[in-house]
Amino acid sequence: MRNRVVVTGMGAVTGFGLGLDKFWEGMVGKKSAVRPILWSSWEDAPVQVAAMLEEELPGEGWRNLRMADWALQEALGQGRPGGRGGIAAAIGWPSPEEEGEGVGEDPIAYLAKQNGIHGIRIESLAACAASTQMIAEAFWRIRSGEVDWVVAGGADGRIHPGGILGYDRLGALARGFRDQPAKACRPFGAGRSGFVVGEGAGFLVLENKGRAEQRGARILAEIRGASLGCDAWRVTDPGVGGQEAEACLRGCLEDARVEAQEVDAVVAHGTGTVANDQAEAEVLRRIFGVNAPRIITPKAAIGHLSMACGAVETVLAVKCLQEGCLAGPRSEDWGSDPECRIGANGMCLPSTPRIILKPSFGFGGQNACVVFSAYSN
Amino acid sequence: MKSKEEILELVRLAVAETLRKKDGVKDDQKIGQDLGAESIDRIDLTFRLEEVMGKSLDEKILFAEPDPTVADLARRLAGMLDPKK
Numbered sequence: 131m132r133n134r135v136v137v138t139g140m141g142a143v144t145g146f147g148l149g150l151d152k153f154w155e156g157m158v159g160k161k162s163a164v165r166p167i168l169w170s171s172w173e174d175a176p177v178q179v180a181a182m183l184e185e186e187l188p189g190e191g192w193r194n195l196r197m198a199d200w201a202l203q204e205a206l207g208q209g210r211p212g213g214r215g216g217i218a219a220a221i222g223w224p225s226p227e228e229e230g231e232g233v234g235e236d237p238i239a240y241l242a243k244q245n246g247i248h249g250i251r252i253e254s255l256a257a258c259a260a261s262t263q264m265i266a267e268a269f270w271r272i273r274s275g276e277v278d279w280v281v282a283g284g285a286d287g288r289i290h291p292g293g294i295l296g297y298d299r300l301g302a303l304a305r306g307f308r309d310q311p312a313k314a315c316r317p318f319g320a321g322r323s324g325f326v327v328g329e330g331a332g333f334l335v336l337e338n339k340g341r342a343e344q345r346g347a348r349i350l351a352e353i354r355g356a357s358l359g360c361d362a363w364r365v366t367d368p369g370v371g372g373q374e375a376e377a378c379l380r381g382c383l384e385d386a387r388v389e390a391q392e393v394d395a396v397v398a399h400g401t402g403t404v405a406n407d408q409a410e411a412e413v414l415r416r417i418f419g420v421n422a423p424r425i426i427t428p429k430a431a432i433g434h435l436s437m438a439c440g441a442v443e444t445v446l447a448v449k450c451l452q453e454g455c456l457a458g459p460r461s462e463d464w465g466s467d468p469e470c471r472i473g474a475n476g477m478c479l480p481s482t483p484r485i486i487l488k489p490s491f492g493f494g495g496q497n498a499c500v501v502f503s504a505y506s507n
Numbered sequence: 508m509k510s511k512e513e514i515l516e517l518v519r520l521a522v523a524e525t526l527r528k529k530d531g532v533k534d535d536q537k538i539g540q541d542l543g544a545e546s547i548d549r550i551d552l553t554f555r556l557e558e559v560m561g562k563s564l565d566e567k568i569l570f571a572e573p574d575p576t577v578a579d580l581a582r583r584l585a586g587m588l589d590p591k592k
Contacts, residue, residue, distance in 0.1 A: 131557050131562075131563045132563075134554060354547070354550075386547075386550075387546060387547075387550050387566070388546055388547050388550075389545070389546040392545050392546055392547060484547070485547060503547055506527075
């Protein structure tokens with residue numbers, strides 16, 4: 131018999147600040163964490179906004195690793211599971227200027243050591259699908275019975291001149307918007323021009339359902355299925371036709387044995403680039419047909435967290451199921467691009483969401499998808 | 508080995524609990540059409556029956572078309588548990 135797997139802890143660091151509560155407050159209040167970049171002699175640079183964490187982050191050294199440690203501790207702080215565990219994480223490398231604590235060390239081993247996590251260790255460098263892949267891998271290891279729990283997620287941020295210029299040279303970033311930063315990233319919207327760089331971390335404690343119930347853990351949601359895929363096409367473009375991405379989403383629903391029409395919402399990858407959103411909308415149209423679920427687009431408010439985006443967006447999906455409401459920016463916020471229209475009958479609005487799908491698509495044509503359901507005992 | 512009547516009673520209970528039917532369910536009610544089960548409910552019901560029976564079950568056989576009634580489900584389950592098959 132397969133083990134069921136639930137979420138029993140979550141942590142997040144975003145441009146809204148340290149902690150899941152600040153992230154959720156930003157999402158519910160439809161706020162934006164995108165702000166002007168105030169570095170000296172940056173006034174003439176083409177890219178003028180980013181979703182940076184302004185709150186002081188404890189410690190010094192490798193910022194991504196410190197954000198990871200913060201979110202991981204928040205997640206595990208909600209009650210530590212027993213039995214054999216592990217860690218699955220995707221951590222963005224340090225910026226060229228960073229030195230000190232953690233730099234030069236293996237980030238996964240560092241986090242395991244800091245937090246006393248024994249057992250399996252898994253990592254991923256699958257670009258923007260990396261942390262979603264980590265959640266998928268963790269889920270499968272628990273479902274198969276290999277381990278009883280895994281803390282899974284990621285941390286990343288490239289808000290430094292090299293990081294921003296690199297993305298800008300690929301034509302991926304929204305330029306300008308210094309005076310109206312909240313409007314820079316418009317996923318699935320008409321006239322969208324690219325994404326905004328963000329930073330942060332997200333971690334989830336995934337645990338064997340029976341064991342979680344036995345120890346009286348607070349269960350936030352259940353993970354039902356996962357899938358991975360690779361376009362094997364080009365480094366910076368989604369595969370033509372989107373068949374691999376579509377197969378990944380369908381594979382996820384199949385793994386969960388859930389039918390597409392029962393999905394209440396998709397926390398989309400929705401970067402705000404012309405190419406991603408067009409390809410993603412096409413895939414969602416093919417899967418959901420005329421009756422589209424609600425499409426949530428967190429990157430509009432917290433920017434693109436590179437390898438960590440999937441984990442932070444999964445935290446949002448689980449929180450929506452836990453709270454019984456859908457929060458965050460939506461695909462229809464920015465006027466409709468006909469090429470990105472999803473669902474001819476308009477969005478259906480469930481009173482209480484029961485099933486949420488979370489796809490991620492990374493550079494290199496790397497795809498990952500996970501699906502969660504609300505928990506009821 | 509459980510009798511057919513015991514299995515039927517376990518199925519009635521599992522269906523009522525999983526689908527949150529406080530007043531219980533009737534044997535001739537169809538799982539999908541009458542009781543409103545979606546695919547995720549059928550999976551949960553399979554999980555519940557696996558727990559009760561201590562055995563892996565194939566929900567594709569349990570819930571194969573036509574939409575089974577509570578009694579049909581018990582019959583299919585009994586068939587799957589029968590060591591002679």
